[in-house]
Amino acid sequence: MSDLFEPYAFSRIRMRNRFVRSATVNNLTNEENRFTPAHRKLYTDLAKGGVGLIIGGVYRPKREWFVGHTFQQPCLDVAGIEEEMRALVEEIHWLGAAFVSQICPPFQINGKQVSGSAMDVNLVPEPLDERDIAEIKAAYRNAGRVLSSAGCDGVQLHCCHNDVLSRTISPFFNLRQDQYGGSPANRARLVLELVQELKKGAANDFPVLIKMNASDFRENCMTVDDAAEIASILATGGICAIEPSCGGAGASFTPSGPIVKEDWHEGYLIQYAARIKEAVDVPVMVVGGMRDLKMMEEVVETGKGDLVSMCRPFIREPDLINRWISGDVSPSKCISCDGCLKETMKRRKLRCVQVTRADGTPKEG
Numbered sequence: 181m182s183d184l185f186e187p188y189a190f191s192r193i194r195m196r197n198r199f200v201r202s203a204t205v206n207n208l209t210n211e212e213n214r215f216t217p218a219h220r221k222l223y224t225d226l227a228k229g230g231v232g233l234i235i236g237g238v239y240r241p242k243r244e245w246f247v248g249h250t251f252q253q254p255c256l257d258v259a260g261i262e263e264e265m266r267a268l269v270e271e272i273h274w275l276g277a278a279f280v281s282q283i284c285p286p287f288q289i290n291g292k293q294v295s296g297s298a299m300d301v302n303l304v305p306e307p308l309d310e311r312d313i314a315e316i317k318a319a320y321r322n323a324g325r326v327l328s329s330a331g332c333d334g335v336q337l338h339c340c341h342n343d344v345l346s347r348t349i350s351p352f353f354n355l356r357q358d359q360y361g362g363s364p365a366n367r368a369r370l371v372l373e374l375v376q377e378l379k380k381g382a383a384n385d386f387p388v389l390i391k392m393n394a395s396d397f398r399e400n401c402m403t404v405d406d407a408a409e410i411a412s413i414l415a416t417g418g419i420c421a422i423e424p425s426c427g428g429a430g431a432s433f434t435p436s437g438p439i440v441k442e443d444w445h446e447g448y449l450i451q452y453a454a455r456i457k458e459a460v461d462v463p464v465m466v467v468g469g470m471r472d473l474k475m476m477e478e479v480v481e482t483g484k485g486d487l488v489s490m491c492r493p494f495i496r497e498p499d500l501i502n503r504w505i506s507g508d509v510s511p512s513k514c515i516s517c518d519g520c521l522k523e524t525m526k527r528r529k530l531r532c533v534q535v536t537r538a539d540g541t542p543k544e545g
């Protein structure tokens with residue numbers, strides 16, 4: 181067994197191995213954006229399946245920011261959510277996994293749309309004003325308090341895929357003339373202020389991770405070198421781990437890979453993660469088309485990344501890591517068809533379309 185299966189620690193987080201489950205929307209909340217038994221089962225199955233760190237979510241700091249949004253996710257300002265989350269986290273810990281909650285910035289705030297989801301290609305969002313920023317800071321501070329009190333091992337900032345934070349760090353999207361625009365330090369400012377708010381709500385040593393675009397994959401967009409500069413500023417400013425991602429509205433890449441399927445290849449973000457890793461002293465999680473154990477081992481052995489992160493492979497096989505531990509080291513059965521993503525974009529519950537029929541009955545994998 182390689183290093184991937186050995187315990188790993190960073191900041192306050194202790195992992196039983198180096199495998200991370202990347203954040204994945206699931207549409208498994210109820211009408212009030214609270215947890216359901218199905219939501220709980222999703223995570224306990226992952227924990228039983230052997231993964232080291234589960235990144236849960238995406239969770240929302242404030243419910244009203246997402247009214248009408250495609251994805252149905254838990255909201256951290258809903259009464260009772262803290263207790264529900266504490267029960268879930270306790271069970272995940274008991275099953276041996278660490279749990280970090282991903283949180284995302286507003287989709288709409290104070291009557292305006294401020295960022296697109298991956299689907300809103302033609303949307304031109306409005307910039308955040310002082311009132312918006314103050315509201316976001318207060319909501320993130322509360323999110324830090326809720327997550328820490330619920331026993332989460334940390335929080336991951338969603339700063340990718342065309343959300344308002346990924347637009348803020350990008351020289352392509354950020355056209356501001358004030359202290360939040362221009363130089364890399366200015367473009368990193370809002371994220372760093374949110375790190376401080378989260379820590380104010382939780383504790384100074386509460387681990388704050390980030391999933392950030394390593395490239396916008398648009399013409400004249402944020403390049404990997406721009407991203408490496410921002411990553412270095414963020415790591416110095418309190419971010420304890422980085423998961424480089426990519427793309428967003430109008431880009432040639434979606435988070436799940438190139439738009440042109442023929443261009444898709446395994447480990448399509450490895451070289452981007454390796455470039456970010458050169459710029460920072462914190463662990464880098466390599467995500468994006470990681471399917472083959474040998475390739476993952478090579479990534480860690482050659483120092484291109486520290487942790488291996490996967491999304492779709494765990495939708496298809498929540499027990500993938502235990503399968504590998506048991507000696508069956510054949511690659512993930514996920515064929516990267518994106519059927520699961522399409523389901524969630526239709527507001528349906530997360531599922532692998534290759535292993536279940538529409539009526540929910542099992543089909544041969």
Ligand SMILES: Cc1cc2nc3c(=O)[nH]c(=O)nc-3n(C[C@H](O)[C@H](O)[C@H](O)COP(=O)(O)O)c2cc1C
Nearest residue numbers: 202203204205238435436468469490491492520521
């Ligand atoms: C169904 C689905 C839901 C996703 N939800 C999120 C999310 O909530 N937050 C996020 O940062 N990325 C999300 N992603 C992107 C994944 O976390 C991951 O970065 C991407 O799918 C590439 O990894 P993979 O090849 O292992 O799937 C989602 C992807 C899929 C397919």
Ligand code: SF4
Nearest residue numbers: 514517518520532533
């Ligand atoms: S639906 Fe397709 S992409 Fe999603 S988990 Fe199943 S095989 Fe993988």
